[in-house]
Amino acid sequence: MRGPDVPAKALDARGLAALAANPGCSRRALLDGAGVNKAALASALGAPAAFGQSQFALTRGNAFETRVKADGGAVLLRLVREQLDPAAPPPERTYAPDLTAPGPEGRTARTALALREAVAAGGWTLLDHPMLALDVAGSPAFLEPDAVVVHPDGAWTVVEIKSFPMLDGSADPAKVGAAARQAAVYVLALEEVAGRLDPAPTVHHRILLVCPKDFSNLPAACAVDVRKQRAVTARQLSRLTRIEEIADALPAGTCFSPDLPAEQLTAAVEAVPATYAPECLAACELAFHCRDRSRGAGAVTSLGRSTRAELGGLATVEDVLAAARGEAGDPDDPVVAALRRAAALRVEALEGAACR
Numbered sequence: 001m002r003g004p005d006v007p008a009k010a011l012d013a014r015g016l017a018a019l020a021a022n023p024g025c026s027r028r029a030l031l032d033g034a035g036v037n038k039a040a041l042a043s044a045l046g047a048p049a050a051f052g053q054s055q056f057a058l059t060r061g062n063a064f065e066t067r068v069k070a071d072g073g074a075v076l077l078r079l080v081r082e083q084l085d086p087a088a089p090p091p092e093r094t095y096a097p098d099l100t101a102p103g104p105e106g107r108t109a110r111t112a113l114a115l116r117e118a119v120a121a122g123g124w125t126l127l128d129h130p131m132l133a134l135d136v137a138g139s140p141a142f143l144e145p146d147a148v149v150v151h152p153d154g155a156w157t158v159v160e161i162k163s164f165p166m167l168d169g170s171a172d173p174a175k176v177g178a179a180a181r182q183a184a185v186y187v188l189a190l191e192e193v194a195g196r197l198d199p200a201p202t203v204h205h206r207i208l209l210v211c212p213k214d215f216s217n218l219p220a221a222c223a224v225d226v227r228k229q230r231a232v233t234a235r236q237l238s239r240l241t242r243i244e245e246i247a248d249a250l251p252a253g254t255c256f257s258p259d260l261p262a263e264q265l266t267a268a269v270e271a272v273p274a275t276y277a278p279e280c281l282a283a284c285e286l287a288f289h290c291r292d293r294s295r296g297a298g299a300v301t302s303l304g305r306s307t308r309a310e311l312g313g314l315a316t317v318e319d320v321l322a323a324a325r326g327e328a329g330d331p332d333d334p335v336v337a338a339l340r341r342a343a344a345l346r347v348e349a350l351e352g353a354a355c356r
């Protein structure tokens with residue numbers, strides 16, 4: 001579906017968290033499942049995405065992460081102990097097993113083995129960029145947390161290292177929320193690995209967030225409880241329609257290769273149902289394309305999910321206006337009645353203003 005010779009775009013935890021935030025969107029589920037590069041697709045459709053990290057931010061983030069993990073992870077293990085497990089003995093030595101293996105499947109298997117060995121060995125272990133797999137709508141997504149720490153009691157903690165600053169011990173709540181949603185995806189994937197061990201190790205639902213302290217390059221850390229994000233993501237992922245079912249409903253030969261002419265590509269994308277909402281603008285590369293289509297169709301979803309929910313069965317702006325004018329709709333429907341009352345009040349207000 002992504003076209004011959006087009007490499008698959010791996011689904012990362014950030015993308016998975018965004019996918020889980022809009023579980024009703026078959027378009028995103030199918031494109032992500034097929035490994036389509038949505039940013040390239042959006043550009044080919046003439047509606048390029050307007051978000052993503054700059055090269056400067058990526059370089060700065062990588063440099064900070066290297067610093068946090070220096071000395072075999074000694075600083076990082078100390079932060080985990082301080083914030084999450086102060087009763088545990090301090091790390092006497094740092095142990096960070098080699099996780100290299102061919103391909104994502106190989107790395108996933110190597111990570112599972114390293115986790116099992118670390119639990120059996122006891123002590124502190126740092127898994128630097130392990131690989132985890134999570135089943136998403138019937139196809140595996142491979143995920144790479146910044147780090148996973150195994151505690152002396154065998155419990156596992158996800159570590160997220162971010163480059164936004166922690167000022168006086170607190171960071172931008174929106175950025176912390178995004179990091180928590182991302183970490184919740186890793187927690188779910190780790191729980192799948194833990195579930196295959198007997199006895200199953202504990203996967204902590206408090207993760208460690210590490211950021212630069214104030215505007216320095218020194219690390220500051222805080223524990224973030226991701227129980228709520230974990231529960232929401234698990235529920236949303238379980239609601240995703242299976243990708244095979246979506247694909248079966250498409251015309252044979254549907255292809256999303258960015259090399260195709262724009263009209264052909266537009267037809268392929270439009271063949272897959274989408275549920276646009278303004279939240280897509282911050283989470284999906286296709287947002288500008290879907291917003292144009294949604295507005296063009298007069299869909300009330302482009303006004304926001306809460307407005308959509310309040311309008312009941314009225315799906316387009318045209319339907320809403322017709323109901324308000326008394327030209328359509330069941331007068332016993334509370335939504336229609338409320339719209340007519342609002343329209344009458346508006347007329348009254350305008351007439352009053354004209355008299356004054």
Ligand code: SF4
Pocket residue numbers: 022025027028274275276277280284285286287288290
């Ligand atoms: S932008 Fe489009 S494809 Fe992406 S989640 Fe929203 S509706 Fe779905």
